[in-house]
Amino acid sequence: MNIDRQALDNITALLKNEQTRSEAFSRLVRLMSKPLYWHIRKMVLNHDDADDLLQNTFMKAWSALADFRGDSQIHTWLFRIATNETLTFLASQRMKNITSSLEMEEVLLSNIQGDPYFNGDEVQKRLQEAILSLPEKQRLVFNMKYYENLSYYDMEKILNTSVGALKASYHHAVKKIENFFTED
Amino acid sequence: MSHNFNFDSASPIIPFQVPDGYFEDFVVRMEQKINPVPVKIPLWQKTKPYFYAAAMFASIIVMGTLFVKKDSTKILPQTAVYDEATDEIMLETIDENVIIDYLLANTDTKNIKIKY
Numbered sequence: 622m623n624i625d626r627q628a629l630d631n632i633t634a635l636l637k638n639e640q641t642r643s644e645a646f647s648r649l650v651r652l653m654s655k656p657l658y659w660h661i662r663k664m665v666l667n668h669d670d671a672d673d674l675l676q677n678t679f680m681k682a683w684s685a686l687a688d689f690r691g692d693s694q695i696h697t698w699l700f701r702i703a704t705n706e707t708l709t710f711l712a713s714q715r716m717k718n719i720t721s722s723l724e725m726e727e728v729l730l731s732n733i734q735g736d737p738y739f740n741g742d743e744v745q746k747r748l749q750e751a752i753l754s755l756p757e758k759q760r761l762v763f764n765m766k767y768y769e770n771l772s773y774y775d776m777e778k779i780l781n782t783s784v785g786a787l788k789a790s791y792h793h794a795v796k797k798i799e800n801f802f803t804e805d
Numbered sequence: 806m807s808h809n810f811n812f813d814s815a816s817p818i819i820p821f822q823v824p825d826g827y828f829e830d831f832v833v834r835m836e837q838k839i840n841p842v843p844v845k846i847p848l849w850q851k852t853k854p855y856f857y858a859a860a861m862f863a864s865i866i867v868m869g870t871l872f873v874k875k876d877s878t879k880i881l882p883q884t885a886v887y888d889e890a891t892d893e894i895m896l897e898t899i900d901e902n903v904i905i906d907y908l909l910a911n912t913d914t915k916n917i918k919i920k921y
Contacts, residue, residue, distance in 0.1 A: 643839060643840055646839055647832070647835070647836050647839070650831075650832050650835045650836070651832050654828055654831050654832060654835075655828055658823070658828070658831075659819060659821075662821055663819070663821075666821075668821070668823060668824070672827075672831070675831070676831075676834070676835070676838075679835055680838065683838075683839050736821075738821055738822040738823065738824070739820060739821055739822070740820055740821070740822050741818070741820025741821075742820075744810065745818065745820035746820070747810070748810060748820075749820065751810075767812075767817055768817045768819060770817075795812055798810065798812075799810065799812070802810040
């Protein structure tokens with residue numbers, strides 16, 4: 622993931638000033654909407670849900686800007702909000718489907734099959750199926766490392782998990798996916 | 806159908822799309838949310854309720870006035886006409902001498918000075 626760190630530092634400085642806050646936030650949305658969208662979309666799979674969650678993420682960030690003290694970098698802070706929003710959404714979806722005979726992952730997979738915005742081939746579809754078979758946290762780690770190429774340092778800040786645990790989690794996820802394909 | 810997946814050879818491809826112009830549109834939507842344009846309410850809109858209230862009171866007053874006037878113009882002239890007609894009829898039927906006698910009997914003539 623290529624994020625312009627210099628631009629983020631400039632934006633962070635402008636966000637602290639009340640007079641430039643609004644303009645700086647617009648620049649932040651322009652810079653971060655794509656990586657955050659894909660981060661969310663790969664977890665919820667559906668475009669409309671991803672769009673709603675992305676809006677919620679930015680609105681929560683906007684209303685909590687005063688609380689942002691700069692202890693973490695602004696992009697890891699945004700990723701943390703997006704991750705929390707996504708996990709909360711998935712938990713609520715799981716509760717909604719609790720009476721259904723289908724597992725949550727099966728519902729998500731069926732969404733892919735009818736999704737006009739899914740353009741992967743058969744291997745990509747199988748890969749999504751394999752990723753969906755992972756536990757939620759492992760799925761997050763796998764997506765962040767494999768697709769977004771986030772550094773373990775950033776992931777540590779976002780997921781509040783040690784680098785060692787993240788590396789182990791990613792390694793297990795890769796093994797499970799490889800097994801998924803060979804067992805098929 | 807079996808498909809092998811090799812992480813070493815496969816480069817990550819995100820198999821999802823977004824609607825055309827989605828990200829540009831999203832930025833605009835977010836800007837509108839964080840900077841909502843204050844809606845300018847025209848003076849006419851602000852004073853509308855007062856205007857309607859004033860118009861209602863004015864119409865009540867006008868209607869009330871017209872109603873009262875209409876009633877009074879209906880009754881008063883008729884009474885007046887009736888009274889005048891009654892007087893005329895009575896005077897015609899009474900003899901002139903009777904009237905003179907009545908006036909003489911009921912008028913204080915002491916203070917009347919007759920000049921010859």
